[in-house]
Amino acid sequence: MSTSKYDHAKLFLVSLLALMTAGINFALRSSVASDLQSTFFDPLDRLSSAAMTGAVLGVASLGFAITIAIGSPMLDFLGMGRLLALSSLCFIVGTLGVMFAGEIASGPAVYWAVWGGMVVIGIGWGLVETVINPLTTAIYPNDKTAKLNTLHAWWPGGIIIGGLIGLALAQAGVSWKVKLACSLLPAAIFGVMSLTLKFPPTERAAAGIPASQMFRELLKPFFLVWFLSMFLTAASELAPGQWVDLALSRTVGMQGIILLIYVSGLMFAMRHFAGPLAHKLSPVGLLWISALLASLGLVALSFANSPFTGFLAATLWGTGVCYMWPTMLAAAAERFPRGGALLMGLMGTAGNLSIFLVLPKLGQIFDTAKIEKAGGEAAFSQLSGPELESVLSAAASTSFQAVAILPAILLIVFGAIWLYDRSRGGYKPETL
Numbered sequence: 566m567s568t569s570k571y572d573h574a575k576l577f578l579v580s581l582l583a584l585m586t587a588g589i590n591f592a593l594r595s596s597v598a599s600d601l602q603s604t605f606f607d608p609l610d611r612l613s614s615a616a617m618t619g620a621v622l623g624v625a626s627l628g629f630a631i632t633i634a635i636g637s638p639m640l641d642f643l644g645m646g647r648l649l650a651l652s653s654l655c656f657i658v659g660t661l662g663v664m665f666a667g668e669i670a671s672g673p674a675v676y677w678a679v680w681g682g683m684v685v686i687g688i689g690w691g692l693v694e695t696v697i698n699p700l701t702t703a704i705y706p707n708d709k710t711a712k713l714n715t716l717h718a719w720w721p722g723g724i725i726i727g728g729l730i731g732l733a734l735a736q737a738g739v740s741w742k743v744k745l746a747c748s749l750l751p752a753a754i755f756g757v758m759s760l761t762l763k764f765p766p767t768e769r770a771a772a773g774i775p776a777s778q779m780f781r782e783l784l785k786p787f788f789l790v791w792f793l794s795m796f797l798t799a800a801s802e803l804a805p806g807q808w809v810d811l812a813l814s815r816t817v818g819m820q821g822i823i824l825l826i827y828v829s830g831l832m833f834a835m836r837h838f839a840g841p842l843a844h845k846l847s848p849v850g851l852l853w854i855s856a857l858l859a860s861l862g863l864v865a866l867s868f869a870n871s872p873f874t875g876f877l878a879a880t881l882w883g884t885g886v887c888y889m890w891p892t893m894l895a896a897a898a899e900r901f902p903r904g905g906a907l908l909m910g911l912m913g914t915a916g917n918l919s920i921f922l923v924l925p926k927l928g929q930i931f932d933t934a935k936i937e938k939a940g941g942e943a944a945f946s947q948l949s950g951p952e953l954e955s956v957l958s959a960a961a962s963t964s965f966q967a968v969a970i971l972p973a974i975l976l977i978v979f980g981a982i983w984l985y986d987r988s989r990g991g992y993k994p995e996t997l
Contacts, residue, residue: 571765573704577712579762580697581719582755583649587690588723588829589730590656590748594686596731596822598622600741605666605675612932612942619928621679626920628687629694629913636695637910638776645696645764652696653756655689657749664742687917689752694913699767699906702898706768706996710848710895711840717891718836721829728826735820769905782904783911791897792915794978798852798893799916800923801859801972802886805866805965816958817875824875828883835887842888847992848896849983851888856975859885863969867962885972890916899994923971927964934960 598618606614636648662669662682670678697716705712730747765771769779782788817824843851862882869875894912901908938956939945948956986992 571704571763575758575762576700576704576764577716579649579755579758580700580716582751582758583652583693583697584716585719585723585726586653586656586748586751586755587693588720588725589727589751590660590686590690590723591720592724592727592822592825592829593731593744593748594622594625594683595825596728596735597741597744601663601679604741605679609673609676612936612945615931615935616925616928617676619931620925621676621683623921623924624680625683625687625690626917626924628684629691629917630687630921631914632688632691633695633910633917634914636692637699637913638779638907640695640699640906640910641766641770645700646759646762648692649696649759650756652689652692653752653759655685655692656752657756659683659685659687659689660745660748660752664745691913691917695906695910698894698898698909698913700764702909703765703768703771708840709898709994710843710892713891713895713898714836714839714843714888718833720890721832721836724829725826725833728822728829731822732820732826767906769903774903774905778903779905779907782901782908785901788897788901788904788908790978790982791893791900792911794975795893795912795915796919797971797975797978798856798886798889800919800968801856801863801975802889805863805882805968816961817869817872819872819875824879827876828879831880831883832887835884836891839888839892843892843895847983847986848892848899849979849986849992851892852896853976853979853983855885855887855889855892856972856979857885858882859889859972860969860976861885863965863972867965867969902995923968927968930967931960931964934963 601621602614602618606617610617636643640648659682662685663679664682666675666678666682669675698713701712701716702709727748731744734744734747839851846854858881862878862880862885865874865878865881869878893916894909897904897912898909935956936942936945938959939948945956
């Protein structure tokens with residue numbers, strides 16, 4: 566079935582805007598992490614407040630993971646346009662829920678109010694990825710790696726916009742609630758646009774492949790390798806990205822969100838050149854290089870102690886994680902095209918379940934390290950001023966060292982797949 570009767574340019578544009586909105590919201594959530602901690606969680610439990618912050622930041626990824634797992638196999642039935650409009654509504658409702666958590670609940674219940682708002686945001690984020698990835702492969706079936714990387718350039722593009730907004734408003738002394746509210750307008754815009762466009766069926770549905778065959782693709786052992794690898798690539802990129810402002814602001818002598826904006830700028834530019842790189846190296850070769858640089862970059866971030874070393878480490882890490890998410894999606898779509906939207910959705914589910922698990926773990930590592938370095942809970946409770954900042958800086962370094970092992974594992978996995986492909990004459994995408 567041809568997709569020529571659909572407006573490819575506008576469909577791609579609304580996809581870009583939806584993902585940009587998700588990036589803006591992600592950056593603004595990162596920029597207010599310390600505000601959430603000091604406003605809501607320090608008064609509840611100062612010793613465990615970082616873990617609580619990590620948990621509410623990470624639970625958005627749980628909402629994403631569940632949504633994309635349920636929504637993807639039902640995408641053709643429910644309709645891309647309807648789900649994208651629902652995504653817009655979830656971003657708006659969830660953001661308002663976090664902003665007014667203090668008015669919704671009090672005492673320990675306020676944690677669950679923030680938690681619930683983050684879940685709804687995650688559902689909106691999941692609906693975006695449920696739609697835009699199979700939509701892109703449907704309208705550009707012969708250029709998946711390049712187009713998915715161009716599409717996902719607007720994830721860091723949104724982070725840049727959101728990060729700059731957060732910085733500007735912080736300098737102006739504006740409330741953290743106003744920062745979060747800045748994601749409401751783009752959410753409304755792409756929601757309205759999605760109601761005015763006609764969307765195509767997915768590539769799998771257009772080719773007449775039954776849903777039963779889509780589910781059978783998931784039973785292939787090689788898909789399990791890709792699924793598990795997505796856990797590690799996402800944990801290497803998005804978990805540190807959500808944690809960077811809270812942790813690195815104490816170690817590099819400037820706001821960590823500046824490094825996140827810088828890394829996002831690198832990613833935005835570099836993802837537009839993914840096509841030639843993937844053609845030269847193969848998608849798997851590109852992923853191996855990415856894993857190497859990401860691991861080195863995370864280790865370097867753990868030792869960064871100045872703006873110069875912070876930017877140097879961030880360059881390594883950002884270059885490494887740049888191509889991971891979209892290239893993983895493209896490679897899976899090219900190897901298992903009969904898996905359709907379900908397979909691409911489950912890849913996103915794997916990635917965001919990883920973030921859901923890793924972010925609270927980062928918080929726990931941070932809390933454990935700060936207490937150990939202070940000499941116990943009682944000693945930590947007495948710290949203030951420069952001594953407290955020194956302990957928190959050391960704890961931040963420990964948390965980044967812990968996550969650096971994840972992309973290092975991928976060197977073995979992607980290296981083996983790369984060699985396997987070369988033994989068979991090179992990377993060969995399957996077409997329907």
